[in-house]
Amino acid sequence: MQHHKMWTAVIALLISVIISIVWAFLSLELQIAFNNSKAVNELNSKLNEIKTKTISISRMSDDSVYIEDAFTQFVLASRTIQEIAYISNKQYIYTDRSQKINIPIKENLKQYLEQYPNGFLIRTNTSLNDVVTISYVFPAGNGFFQLFLNKNYLSQWLGTYIVMGSLKSELLNQAEVRLISTKSEQLIHEEREYSPDGIFSIQSGYDWAIYFNFVIYRFSIVVVLMLFVASVFSFAYMLAYKYHLSFESDVLRGLKNNEIIPYYQAIVSNKTKQRVGAELLCRWYYRRQKIMDPSTFINKLENNGQIKEVTLHLLRQLAKDKPHLADGNDSFYVSVNVTIDMLTDEAYLDEIKTLISSNKSLQTGLVFELTERQAVSDKINQIVKSMASLRKYGIRWALDDFGTGYAGLSTLKTLNFDIIKIDKTFVESSVTDSVTHSILFKMVELAHDLQCTMVAEGVENEIQAKKVTDLGVEYTQGYLYAKPVAKDQFCRLYDK
Structure with a gap:
């Protein structure tokens, strides 16, 4: 009888491990698919929102002072935008902080403008104080608006709000350049989803540590459930x-x-x-x-x-x-x-x-x-x-x-x-x-x-x-x- 109980326990343990491994894998796969889709939709919606608002402000008046003030208020009210600049003929024409600055843009930005004229994301420095940030560039009129985005805010958003810290993720532009990353190099699986306009993609995955934590958590649930089921069956068997x-x-x-x-x-x-x-x-x-x-x-x-x-x-x-x-x-x-x-x-x-x-x-x-x-x-x-x-x-x-x-x-x-x-x-x-x-x-x-x-x-x-x-x-x-x-x-x- 004791021998039978021992083998029953061993088999139950093996089944619990197998169920936990499969459950963890499926859970992570579903979470990757869900989180990538959600992150892409959220960021795409945010970029479209600030793009529309920026263009709308630029068309409000011909008075450059009024426009500068409107952009300044827009930047101050936004957690996402640090600076707004307008580019024409490969020069910064003005920003929300200064009119007629006429500063040449950097070489890598020129290359992006030529390669991706419909818009792109790029890792750059702000035009004035040379702070590393991520820029969203899109065409408007005879030039391009460059919105300098808050990199720390985007990193926090990508690392916690969207994926809730349970996955490793990164934001890439259409040139496959990593703009923001919360992941290590040693991932065992990852999936990518592209934005509708193709200017960026979000790639998420997991490493062995994440997978192991998922397995352990689900194993504890499975063991509890199996103990409950075993108790029910044991009780039923005892009654029978x-x-x-x-x-x-x-x-x-x-x-x-x-x-x-x-x-x-x-x-x-x-x-x-x-x-x-x-x-x-x-x-x-x-x-x-x-x-x-x-x-x-x-x-x-x-x-x-x-x-x-x-x-x-x-x-x-x-x-x-x-x-x-x-x-x-x-x-x-x-x-x-x-x-x-x-x-x-x-x-x-x-x-x-x-x-x-x-x-x-x-x-x-x-x-x-x-x-x-x-x-x-x-x-x-x-x-x-x-x-x-x-x-x-x-x-x-x-x-x-x-x-x-x-x-x-x-x-x-x-x-x-x-x-x-x-x-x-x-x-x-x-x-x-x-x-x-x-x-x-x-x-x-x-x-x-x-x-x-x-x-x-x-x-x-x-x-x-x-x-x-x-x-x-x-x-x-x-x-x-x-x-x-x-x-x-x-x-x-x-x-x-």
């Missing part, structure tokens, strides 16, 4: 196991206290309308308080193997009840359901034989029923042997639920049944369905060819009783004549 143990112990207690009792349903001759036999059916008088529906426990008994012990218990009770049930009728029989597992268990068969040998009432008039719903082909030889050995103890054999399962003609011949019981579904539908009626006729004909007595199950009204009688079915079992009842009630009804 306790319920299983509780059911088994309940059965043992029920057997000890004689709560598991036989009920008998009469089998009637269609010719004389007299009882010729009965089928023993299991009932559980649970804690002497209520009769449990057999559908709630029979399958469980079959699945856990306790059906064998229960059947022996019922046979012991039948040994006492049978003389009262037969009431002197030597041909009266009682049928008892058995399973394939019982017939393939040599030790269990010996217990049955011992029980029969020690109880004279069981040495005649005892029929064992095998349901056709159980497949027998893979165990046919062993079943034939077991059936033959029990015949020596006076047991006759019935095939239950005929027409609903696996028994073919060869199986019927090999197993050599004495009685064939027609399933109630055929009885019910034969009254209204001509096809079913025809099938039922063939079934009766086949049974008689095999020299088997026929019993129609589930007969509930006179119409059904007449139908099966007319087809030549000898016996009937169903609510029309009797419900399953305890021994004392069966005997009182029989006395009548």
